[in-house]
Amino acid sequence: MQNSYNDDRATGVAGPIPPPSLPRLERPRLHDTVVGHLRQCIVEGVFAPGTKLNERELCDTLGISRTPLREALKVLAAEGLIDLAPNRGASISRMSEAEVRESFELMSGLEAFSGELACERITAAELAQIKALHYGMLACRAQNDLPGYYSRNQEIHDRINEAARNGALRQTYQSINRRLQALRFRSNQQSGKWDDAVEDHEEMIRALEARDGKRLAAVLKRHLLEKRDAVLPLVSGDGTEAKNLLKTTDA
Structure with missing residues (x-):
């Protein structure tokens, strides 16, 4: 007696499909x-x-x-x-003055392009998430919580880049940004810098809401170049970071 699988093949009817071979899930390393x-x-x-x-x-x-x-x-x-x-x-790692300048200039262009694309492609849900992060960032500013402020600040930039939906852009952005994160963090260690950054972020939100790519690109580029200008005085001419880079100021 033939089994049902062979009978199905004989009559041209497909038999049961074996389950796909899936990789085993690894526990978090x-x-x-x-x-x-x-x-x-x-x-x-x-x-x-x-x-x-x-x-x-x-x-x-x-x-x-x-x-x-x-x-x-x-x-x-x-x-x-x-x-x-x-x-x-x-x-x-220690970045030279030239590396800092060039990396911030490159990042300003990457963020500007991210902003233009994001205004074309961002969803209402993604915009709502960015606005929630912005309000959380403002709460951290009010409490002088620099780590909390910075993490939300960076996530906003990251979400804008993600909303651009361009894999090649994202890969380059992440690679450059990792090297600049410590400097971006320290560029906000003065109260005035915090407040300037908050104003920039409020402009970013308005441009996103209006889907105004050119406006958002201009804000992001200026924002990054201002960070470059805040960081460069903290880097000495021989490529070593000055001691005051590590000092906590009035933030």
Whole structure:
């Protein structure tokens, strides 16, 4: 007696379709958590540019073994946040004055283009999320919460870039932005800079609401170039960051 599957084939009727072969889901990797933690420390200035990282001390502090730490350091090195040298270990990357200037100029163009495309392609739901982030950023400003302010500020820029829906643009944007995050964070350490940035962000929201791509592009470009101008005086001529870059001011 033939089984039903063979009978179906004989009559031209398709038999049962086997389930697709799916990859097994991996549990979150420890080194991903370590990457996020160390990245945040670099952005917020816990580690000064040029600082040599002691693996044993980091393992003791974080309560981890060297394997996930070294995996995390490789990721951060690929992002340009740390330098890995044979027989010398890891140290926090230091950008030269020329690198800072050129990177901010490039980022100003990438953000401007993101703004133009976002105004064409953003959805009402995405705009509502950006506005909610903006209000959260204002609340952090009122409480002098710089880390909270900065994280929402950066997420707004990221959401605008995401709304542009251009994969090549997004990949380049993320690559450059990772290297600039620490400097962007520190550029807001004065109250006046916070307030200027808030005004810029309010202009961004109005331009997004009006779907005015040219206006948003102009605001974003000016915004990034102002950050460049705020950061450059903190970078000495020999390419090392001045000590006052790490000082907390009246913010």
